[in-house]
Amino acid sequence: MATAVEPRELAAPPAWSTIDFISDLHLAEDTPRAFDAWRDYLVSTPADAVFILGDLFEAWVGDDARDAEFEARCIAVLRAASARRWLGFMVGNRDFLFGRDALEAAGMNGLADPTLLIAFGQRMLLSHGDALCIDDVAYQQVRRTVRHPAWQAAALARPIAERRAMARAMRTESERYQAGRPPSQWFDADRATMLAWLAAARAPALxxxxxxxxxxxxLDAAHRRHVLSDWSLDHGAPERAEVLRWQAGGLSRLPLAQASAPR
Ligand SMILES: [Mn+2]
Known part of the structure; x- marks a missing residue:
């Protein structure tokens, strides 16, 4: 059964004329090209606001690890970017332990999943998307567990090295799943659930x-979804990285090079 979720509402300030959406960069120490592309994009995008909708990081093992070499470099990029424009961050299934301390260090605004963004006189529902993949019953069980405050408190009480090992194990499991079937057979967001969320939000698009x-x-005659691109620039697979841009005239899907061009 499709369950509706009440979204948090966020009204864009009238001064915003360009809003960017990105997700699924899966940044890690072994993705130097994605890291550089992301840093350059955040410096040069003409957007007034950038919404990062989850899985910015391949793994985030807790805010107490934010001073480690790689994490500190990422926070520094975010901090420099947030001095120039509004940054919103919604956690994904890889970086769900990204918390208040890291948000504050990065100068970012935390976003609930889902969030209803109101801009240009329109309503747009935003989600990472994992909660919509209800056919993946095993994952939804894991999600309920790891999103529980008690589980998170217990996990964060463990040594950082142990948490990194846990994250690596989860990554291996996910890679095994993806290697076992073509992308067309990977779990997708459930249509009835998307429509229920959109109805609850009174929004025409997700x-x-x-x-x-x-x-x-x-999704039907009155509802539409826009799925964000992952950023695949490092591991030999076909290169792909896009930005979804919202302006008064509508949405446009931009290759990275174009997203950074001056307005
Ligand atoms: Mn994800």
Missing amino acids: IHGHTHRPGDED
């Missing part, structure tokens, strides 16, 4: 990531 299958699709 933006989500997570599935790594970018595209735009009519």
Whole structure:
């Protein structure tokens, strides 16, 4: 059964004329090209606001690890970017332990999943997307567990090295799943659930990531979804990195090079 979720509302300040959405960069120490592309994009985008809708990091093992070499470099990039423009961050299934301390260090605004963004006189529902993939019953069980405050408190009480090992194990499991079947057979967001969320939000459109299958699709005559691109620039697979940009005239899907061009 499709369950509706009440979104948090966020009204864009009238001064915003360009709003960017990105997700699923899966930044890690072994993704130097994605890291550089992301840093350059955050410096040069003409956007007034950038919404990061989850899985910015391949893993985030807790805010107490934010001073480690790689994490500190990421926070420094975010901090420099947030001095120039508004940054919003919604956690994904890889970086769900990104918390208040890291948000504050990065100068970012935390976003609930889902969030209803109101801009240009329109309503746009935003989600990472993993909660919509209800056919993946085993994952939804894991999600309920790891999103529970008690589980998180217990996990964060463990040594950082142990948490990194846990994150690596989760990554291996996910890679095994993806290697075992073509992308067309990976779990997708459930249509009835998306429509229920959109009805609860009284919104005609949804933006989500997570599935790594970018595209735009009519869900019915009155509702549409826009799936964000992952950023794949490092591991030999076909290169892909896009920004979804919202302006008064509508949405546009931009290759990274174009997203950074001056207005
Ligand atoms: Mn994800």
